[in-house]
Every structure is written in C-alpha cells, then in structure tokens.
C-alpha cells in the first residue's frame with residue numbers, strides 16, 4: 211500500500227509542517243500534486259529539496275490552473291534508500307492548521323493511497339528490513355523521550371547497540387548448533403572428536419550465558435531509564451508524606467490534612483531529578499493499630515508500592531523515634547502481594563530516611579534518635595527537612611538526584627541491553643536453555659545430543675524474538691500501538 215500522513219505535530223501553529231507519502235505510488239502522488247514541475251517526469255532530483263507549487267489535483271482545466279494549495283519544499287526520496295525502504299515523498303508545507311488540512315484534503319482526492327495507521331511508516335521500515343525490533347522500540351522511545359537520559363539511551367539503541375550484541379550471540383549459538391548436529395551423524399566411531407568438539411561448544415555457550423547473565427544483573431537500569439525510577443514515599447501517618455509529594459511535584463497532587471490516615475490510594479506524579487525520569491508515589495501512612503478497614507486496604511497498597519520501588523523514601527516526624535528496621539509489609543501488618551511478576555525490581559530497594567517538621571523542634575534534636583544508622587539507614591542517606599518552611603529540601607533533592615543518576619544513569623556511549631520487560635523475559639529464557647544445553651552436553655558419551663541441540667535451538671529462538679527475526683506478529687501490534695500517526 212501507499213500511505214500518507216502528517217508527520218509533524220498535529221493541531222499546532224508552526225513554521226513548517228511535514229507530510230509524508232510512502233509506497234509504490236508515491237512518485238505518482240508527487241507528480242499529481244506538483245503538475246508541470248521539474249524535468250520530463252516532473253520529479254525533482256532525488257534527495258534534494260526544491261520549492262514547488264502544490265496544487266489541488268483535478269482533471270478539467272490545464273494542471274497549471276488547478277487551485278494552489280501552498281508553496282512547499284518537496285523531497286523525492288526513491289527507495290530503498292529512504293526511511294521506510296519504499297519510494298517516499300516529503301512535503302514541507304507552511305505550518306498552519308489551514309495549510310495542513312488543505313494539503314491533506316488535496317492528497318485525499320487521489321485514489322492511489324490511503325491515510326497511514328499509527329506507526330505504519332516504521333512498520334514498513336521494519337518489514338523492509340531497515341530496522342530490527344529493538345531499533346523500532348528505540349525509535350518509539352526516542353519520540354516519547356522526556357528526559358536527557360531517555361534520549362541518550364534511545365539514541366544508542368536506535369543505532370543498533372542492542373541488535374549487534376544479540377546478533378553476535380545468536381551467530382555463535384547457530385555455529386555451535388551446527389557443530390553439535392554434525393556430531394550426531396558422526397556416530398560412535400569418533401568418540402574423541404565428539405568429546406573435544408562438544409566440550410568446546412559447552413565452553414563457548416557457558417561464556418555467552420555468563421555475558422547475558424551479567425547484562426541481566428544490571429539492576430534494571432535500562433528499564434528504569436525508560437519507565438522512570440520508582441521512588442515510594444513511606445512512613446507513619448501525619449509524617450508529612452503527602453506534603454513532601456506536593457512540594458516536589460510543585461502542585462497539590464495529594465490531600466494534606468492534620469488527620470491521621472488521610473491518604474488511602476497511591477498518588478503518583480512524574481518528575482525529573484538529575485536528568486533522570488522519576489515516578490514518585492505517595493502512600494497511605496503505615497500503622498498497626500488502625501481499625502478502619504479502608505485505611506488497612508490503603509496500607510496493603512503502600513506495602514505493594516514499597517516492594518516495587520527502586521528507592522524507598524521513609525519520612526518520619528523529627529520528634530518521633532525511628533524504628534530499628536524499615537519494613538513496609540510488616541508495618542502494614544499484612545503480607546505484601548507484590549512479586550517480581552508485577553514489576554518487582556532486581557535487587558533490594560535503596561532506603562533513604564527523612565526527618566520532617568524540623569521547624570517544630572528548633573533548638574535541639576527534639577527527641578529524634580541521635581543514632582547514625584537509625585532504621586538501618588547510614589547517616590549519609592539521612593536528611594532533616596521541613597516541608598512547611600522548605601528548610602533542607604534543596605540539598606536533599608540535589609543529593610537524591612545524584613543517587614538516582616549514579617544508580618540508574620548510564621555513561622555516554624554505554625548502552626544497557628535490557629530496556630524492556632520483554633527483553634528481560636526472553637534473555638532469561640535464553641539463559642535457562644543454555645544452562646540445559648551445558649548440562650546435557652556435559653554427560654560425555656551418554657550425552658543425548660538431539661535434546662542438547664533442541665536447547666540450543668530454543669536459546670537462539672529466544673534471542674530471535676527480541677530482534678524480531680522469529681514469530682512476532684502479536685508483539686508487533688503491541689509495539690506499534692504506542693506509536694503516533696505519521697511515524
């Protein structure tokens with residue numbers, strides 16, 4: 211199909227808008243929209259911007275009398291050297307909604323093409339082998355990037371960072387598979403050859419497995435940058451948790467009141483700290499003596515949120531003691547329902563301790579535990595603040611940004627391999643199959659080679675699912691659902 215769509219932002223006044231046409235009839239569309247321009251075929255030279263009159267296509271009058279739609283820069287990008295791999299035309303029109311709608315209306319009069327679905331240009335690019343799935347996902351991430359860390363991570367993956375690692379591993383697995391399969395045909399006469407070849411395959415697969423395991427043990431860095439570092443505000447009722455959320459969000463996102471047990475539902479805001487995306491959530495205050503069933507349900511949610519968090523931000527009134535251990539699920543006196551499956555993080559959450567309301571305990575420590583490691587939190591991760599006066603908040607935020615960046619930010623040039631739960635799941639499947647292969651192939655003479663080969667096939671299949679080499683129709687729909695029209 212030939213498709214067209216507005217690729218720049220819709221419904222805004224802008225200097226320029228970009229409308230794209232891609233597919234086998236793109237050339238025809240250009241010729242009809244710019245009648246009488248250029249050389250014999252009416253096409254501008256490839257990949258060179260030229261100024262043209264866009265006209266409403268018609269049939270009765272000579273083309274040069276067709277109504278003028280706009281004066282536009284026109285690009286003719288013949289396939290396969292285009293983003294989609296198809297013949298592509300770009301019309302850079304003036305940016306007003308009136309020009310854009312007149313141009314789209316004029317394009318709509320032609321019957322060679324139809325309006326594109328969300329992400330359909332990218333889908334063409336993928337179908338034509340211009341991008342693998344990790345690059346498609348990275349492009350989507352780049353378009354949606356809100357922070358600098360997200361931009362850098364997406365850009366690196368879009369350059370094929372993930373694809374190259376995955377393909378290198380897969381290539382080595384396929385070779386090992388070929389060698390192992392050849393051994394099956396050798397039969398019994400060549401035991402020495404078999405043993406040597408098998409142990410070298412086992413050694414190499416073990417190496418790959420360890421490399422993948424190292425990537426999986428990155429503490430969820432790539433996913434945290436993509437989806438935001440989850441910071442949960444926890445603590446007893448009236449400690450000032452909601453006040454803190456509002457202060458950081460710079461708006462009244464959560465209800466604040468002197469009544470204990472005000473917050474019930476989890477209230478979430480997105481913000482940036484140290485160039486990193488952070489998802490901050492306020493939770494119901496934790497106490498074991500509540501009789502209110504709704505408040506108790508709220509506390510179960512607090513415990514869930516605590517379990518899913520990368521960082522737990524514990525808030526206490528500075529005049530009250532801090533318990534020796536900070537544990538949301540026992541404080542809520544109810545088993546947490548959060549598990550790894552609901553988005554749990556790799557590794558234990560980092561605990562930070564805030565003593566709030568220092569404005570009330572002026573001139574002394576006001577009963578706060580002097581202990582350096584109150585709640586099991588080392589002193590360098592403790593702060594004294596006041597949500598009311600703002601005292602201590604700026605240095606705390608500064609350091610929190612630094613902590614988040616150190617934990618989850620990546621340096622220029624290094625690309626985390628795992629940026630989505632989907633990647634993690636397939637890499638885990640691959641690791642499990644490789645381990646099975648190693649075990650089976652290490653049985654010496656008794657090694658069931660056909661079963662071992664099957665495990666290698668599974669391992670390489672799992673990698674192929676990440677890049678989109680194998681059966682991914684259902685994944686495609688999920689991935690492209692999040693794209694915008696025109697990309």
Ligand SMILES: Nc1nc2c(ncn2[C@@H]2O[C@H](COP(=O)(O)OP(=O)(O)OP(=O)(O)O)[C@@H](O)[C@H]2O)c(=O)[nH]1
Nearest residue numbers: 447448449450451452453467471472473495597598
């Ligand atoms: N003096 C003083 N009062 C504060 C400070 N921070 C919060 N408060 C007050 O403490 C009370 C409780 O604040 P909230 O933010 O609702 O406390 P919470 O921890 O969210 O409480 P729950 O949602 O009930 O668990 C409110 O009256 C706030 O105005 C502070 O730094 N100094």
Ligand SMILES: [K+]
Nearest residue numbers: 448467469472
């Ligand atoms: K309260």
Ligand SMILES: [Mg+2]
Nearest residue numbers: 451452472473
């Ligand atoms: Mg609250």
